[in-house]
Amino acid sequence: MNIQFNNKRALVTASTGGIGYAIAHGLAEAGADIILNGRSIESVAEAVAKLTQAVPGTSVQGIAADLSTAEGVATLIRDAGEVDILVNNAGIFGPQDFYEADDELWDSYWQTNVMSGVRLSRALLPAMVKKGWGRVVFMSSESARNIPADMIHYGVSKTALLALARGLAKRVAGSGVTVNSVLPGPTLSDGVANMLKDEVERTGKTLESVATAFVLQQRPSSIIQRAATVEEVANMVVYVCSPQASATTGAALRVDGGVVDDIV
Template identity: 80%
Template sequence: MKIQFNGRRALVTASTGGIGFAIAKGLAEAGAEVVFNGRSTASVADAVSRLSAVVPGATLQGVAADLSTPDGVAELVRSAGAIDILVNNAGIYGVQDFYETGDEVWENYWQTNVMSGVRLSRALLPAMVEKGWGRVVFVSSESARNIPADMIHYGVSKTAQLALARGLAKRVAGSGVTVNSVLPGPTLSDGVADMMKGEVERTGKTLESVAAEFVVQHRPSSIIQRAATVEEVASMVVYVCSPQASATTGAALRVDGGVVDDIV
């Protein structure tokens, strides 16, 4: 199976590093034009430069915009132009006890993790439907189904993404546009690497070894018993965006290493 996106234009939010960058790279390697997004002009320019180096000849554009605000989303939509593939990867996370999580934190997570995807989908889906082809993907998390007690605010926002994606899939039923969610589990993203940097330095172990120990301790239901790579998550997203995935819509597709302990 050879996936090709020649003539397709993709927008990947929060794509200057980690899973987002890996998704952008996978799409560009398959021929898509890619619009990068990040919060700062410098980070976006750096990401475009890095991808240009590894995918020579790729057509790339960078747009700096804060997607936690309506104005930021509007700026991204204006600058990005026509889009065939929307990957809603923007999101924030962090450990915080429920009793100490105030309304302002809940609001920030809701605006960033949920409303950014609401606003972008509302702006970009109509043109996809009119064209008769399009892909929308929400990068959610296994935490959407396996709510972490120490990040309830995060888990709730990720569960909301699943509901949003399913509802949008129904809204555009029969149009040739698909809407899906992808649920990564523990993944060796830039944020995870930063979180584990101290333990790596203290023990002298590799990042992969420290991450695997974390998974065994904190996600004992994991079947692969290690953290996934960003490329493994990106491969699922690229497939879901492909023409070959035209019969997959309204789905919540797990790349969690088996953390969620069920067979459905």
């Protein structure tokens, strides 16, 4: 399968590292012009330089904007202009007991994980529909279907993305624009590395081995019995953004290593 994104502009939110950067890299390798996004000017500049070097000849634009606020999203919309591909990757996660999670915490997760994608899609989808081609992807999580007891606030926000993607797919039905969600499982992202860094330092083991132990203990239903790489997740996103995935829309596509014990 030869995936090509020639003359397509792709915006990937929260793409200065981890899964977001891997997605941007994969799209760039297939010929897309890339808009990178992060919260700080410094992190964005570093990511732009890194991607430009990694994929020579790629057109890369960087936009610093904090997507946890309506104002930050408005900045990104203004500076990005029209795009053909929107990957809503911005998100936060972390454990917190339900009884100790106050309204402020819930709102912070809702604004970043859900409303950033709502606002961007509302602004950028109409131009895609008018052109008759476009791709929107929401980065959800296996936690959307397998709600963690210690991260209920996070799981709820990711479940909301499944409903949002399905509803938007119906809203733009027949337009040539597809809307899907992708559900990674435990992945060797920057966030997971940070979560496990104390254990890595304490044991002297590699991040990969500590992540494997975490998966086996916390996600024993995993079939691959390890954490996925960011590139493995990115591969799914690149495909679902491709012209070849034109009949895939309104879908929740799992890259969870089989963690969700389900046959559909």
